[in-house]
Amino acid sequence: MCARVRAAGAGAGEDDSAAPPVAVDCNGADLGPREVAAGARVAAEQGARVLLFGPVEELGAPAPGITIVDAPLSIAKSADPASAVRASPQASIVQAARAVADGRAQALVCAGGTGAALAAGLFNIKRTRGIYRPALALPLPVPGRTVTLLDVGASAEARREHLVQFAFMGAALVRTVFGVSRPRVGLLSNGEEAARGSPLVVEVHAELQARTRTPLEAFEFVGNVEGDALVAGRVDVVVTDGFTGNVALKAMEGVSQTMLSAIRDAAMSSPRAKLGGALLRGALGGFRTQIDPEGQGGAYLLGLRRLGVVPHGRFTRRGFAQAILRAERGAREDIVGQTQRALAQAGALREAPLSASLASLPPRE
């Protein structure tokens, strides 16, 4: 490694604690690397240990719990992240992913977008054995409940076996993180009947139904659900391909932002409305906090040998701090191992190629 490593404040060395820090790529955030670093300081104040990758002169003063690695090269906006990752070993996200792969960090947080995180993760951290494809699983900020949607954009298309595995991955995540013992899983479609949906969805429906016939299964398959299930709370997990999931998520965010800004405008439109808005502010505050995506910290990147968390690029320090804390907690809860074991138990892992099983290789996980 040719990167300059700047020591953090006293007592923040990497050996202080049993668990390695969280590697954070600061490049690519809408508000710049400085904001991500500010989020890291907030997370560190709450006990997280962080290995920051980004342009050192923008990352601010060192702080206890934080180690800064100067990595100014950003590929966050690359149109072809896979090529950029291969061509740019010094890119901040590549260095961060390598730190996780090497065991110098225990989880990855990437402020610079899904594409770069996914490419760097696949290339360096690699897929968990038996996983077809990584998925981005986002716990949606719905008042009073949590609905986890996956995939929200790791892949633009999916095959049957991918979506089936996503159901098991989502259920394992929700069980580990939210303590739901037998998650209710729905398959996103354009109608609730088993026959509704694209041919792919109809196939996946049939397979999930066949695989969850007994009440002993790891999750309850409730069948197809429509888009409104993403906020209705009748299910804990909603499974879809990354194209549909991403479109639905952005549409929901758009509606939410439009409505909040319309309410704000209405509450400024007259002295009477201003007074009304002021009186209502306290009661609405809790709701606004509940639906704030920053409070959740972003999406889990599942399917790699170490956990990833992808916050939204437009987050402020508050959201980045949550992302780091989420990654740190997720590593401690062993989401990756729990998921792997749940999938193995359910027979939902991709079978090893024949040559590997004949050779009886020791498990690399």
Added chain:
Amino acid sequence: MCARVRAAGAGAGEDDSAAPPVAVDCNGADLGPREVAAGARVAAEQGARVLLFGPVEELGAPAPGITIVDAPLSIAKSADPASAVRASPQASIVQAARAVADGRAQALVCAGGTGAALAAGLFNIKRTRGIYRPALALPLPVPGRTVTLLDVGASAEARREHLVQFAFMGAALVRTVFGVSRPRVGLLSNGEEAARGSPLVVEVHAELQARTRTPLEAFEFVGNVEGDALVAGRVDVVVTDGFTGNVALKAMEGVSQTMLSAIRDAAMSSPRAKLGGALLRGALGGFRTQIDPEGQGGAYLLGLRRLGVVPHGRFTRRGFAQAILRAERGAREDIVGQTQRALAQAGALREAPLSASLASLPPRE
């Protein structure tokens, strides 16, 4: 026809006006046929002429402008609408579609869901020549602007040529109905770059770009748009397949309803909040009206030889009245003919089979 026809009030016979009435299937609405009939009376008071199909004893008193055909048989909840349509010639939606096909009515409104409307329409009214597939085009109720999304659920999957044609159909609709001379059309995807999206979307992007190179084209192709474009107003038309469109629409409706009810709850949570809510009500009223789906009347069913309008099954009389008025106005504006001419001019119609063109058949449209 063995259906009993009950004459409407004085002066409401079918011969009073040059244009035939709108055929309305009353079965299948959440609030029952009575509510649809009440909507028809509201529309008739505003000058529409209506041919109502439903259970006569539930449709209320006859009224000027309204003719009632007793058609109690409903297939609105059928799991297999295509078979139900073929097996049930007396079903209300089949009778309504036949009235449109025969010229006894000029447009179709179906309160009983997309599946039945589409099957009955395809079977009786038939596709316009050169149209691959019908599409449901919904002008979304976005404050201060209109974004028309298609397809919101006519087909669960689409091929390249379908989506390309949807772009031209949507543009022609928006030009005819909203007077937008050169609509901006976007293609729904999980990223704005041309390379982002499913393989299908990437293909469609390339073809739409190639077909709209000159500023003389019927619309401006703005490229890929993400889900938030459905409320952002940067485009007039958003094109997608019926699966994705339906999921996105339901997700948006879900968020909108959840937020409105959370605001309502907040405004009832304390005496102080109640007062605030009361003071704010007037200012928020306009916004609530703007985003109310009932105000728009529902989706245009495009691609048949006559216009269809599909209101939401959970509408009240207000929404059904708007649907009928929308159908009546759309028939008067000749949406079907305008769309057909625009597609012919753009070379966007499916070419006639060789046998038909060799035989030089006269146009049947």
